[in-house]
Amino acid sequence: MKITFCAYDKPGSVGGPVTWLMHLLPSLQEAGFSVNCLIFYHVGSSGPLTTHLLKNKIPFKGTQFNYYTEENISWLLGQLQSDIPHVFVPNLVVPAYLATPWIKKAGIKMIGISHSDDPFYHAIQKEFIDGKTSFRLDGMVVVSKELEQQLKQSPNKEKIVLERIPYGVIIPEQKSMWSGDALKVVYVGRLSEEQKRISEVTKSFCKMVTSINGVEAIIYGDGPDKKNVEEILNADGKDLPISLGGNIPSEEIQKKLLDSHVIVLLSDYEGLPISILEAMACGVVPVCLDMKSGISEQIKNGVTGYIVKDRNHDFFKAISSIKHNYKQWDFLSNNARKLIEDNFSQARCHKAYADFFNGLKVSSLLQEIKMPKKFELPPVNPYLARADRRKPKLSLIEKIKFKARAIKQKIF
Structure with a gap:
């Protein structure tokens, strides 16, 4: 076929x-x-x-x-x-x-x-x-x-x-490990205001690392609103443990995820976000905004990750809960990986x-x-x-003029 x-x-x-x-x-x-x-x-x-x-x-x-x-x-x-x-x-x-x-x-x-x-x-x-x-x-x-x-x-x-x-997604042999020291929180995806709300995510990350001790944040990706992220980091994120990690090729992103502990997605809507699947396959715990499509299939709240109600207080509460409870992170991490193994393998x-x-x-x-x-x-x-940009339709007068020009070109 x-x-x-x-x-x-x-x-x-x-x-x-x-x-x-x-x-x-x-x-x-x-x-x-x-x-x-x-x-x-x-x-x-x-x-x-x-x-x-x-x-x-x-x-x-x-x-x-x-x-x-x-x-x-x-x-x-x-x-x-x-x-x-x-x-x-x-x-x-x-x-x-x-x-x-x-x-x-x-x-x-x-x-x-x-x-x-x-x-x-x-x-x-x-x-x-x-x-x-x-x-x-x-x-x-x-x-x-x-x-x-x-x-x-x-x-x-x-x-x-x-x-x-x-x-x-590909399931690696290794998985993310966390000793209980700095909790590494990442965003992976398009840097776009539409759907991804990347400016709000960046501001939330800045507040997160400020209000919760021992948390680091990295934003991976590229997109039309990268400049907005850079401006926010230069203003609100200066001297904070937060950075822009750049656009990582798909074949290399797994290495970055294995060195992370939590992945965040606070979009308005999704289908079935691959970045979350890839992260969960590595044992990275997802914290995502409640959405109709996809998220509920990947995350059982408090079992394979956290589903939060907003990009502020409920989000910070989830990150703080993980940071101060290593056993809870380990429980979520193992369950997240198992879910991918059972339901979302590339094979x-x-x-x-x-x-x-x-x-x-x-x-x-x-x-x-x-x-x-x-x-x-x-x-x-x-x-x-x-x-979907259509060719403009010619008026009757424009068509007559067009044909006249064509006839004239043939004659001369």
């Missing part, structure tokens, strides 16, 4: 969906699938995904993300036509979802991925499961129970294949994907992908608009 995935890449790219794809594709290839990837570059050059695919000898094609959606759809259809797959996974690329009608007409299965409980993925469901029939996906994989329950509310749930496959995740793809009824008679003269697309969804 041939499967083509779609993705974004850029220098220093971080985040769960990138890490997930970097590990999944080589595993599917080893399982006997023919896999490749179509990549859009955001800032003109490649990033860790491209490097990883080259290293693992996985075929891919890449191009700059074009300004107009129609141009991106045309590029995708052209690439798919040159190497027609049985299954196409648009992943989180909006133009790839909008190419659905022309891809499905060729007999290719369209399988979406829902990575997070946020307006973007809610809009994907609205447009490509609950929207026009011609744009409806053949199936959707979700990463958490909450996302699964949301999709089961769709009136079209019986018309698609629905599968829940949690992310999986389990990859086998689930292999079984899912093998279970699809794919066509043995794939047809040519026909490039339309004009793309008839649904109206732009405001929650997808950031990645």
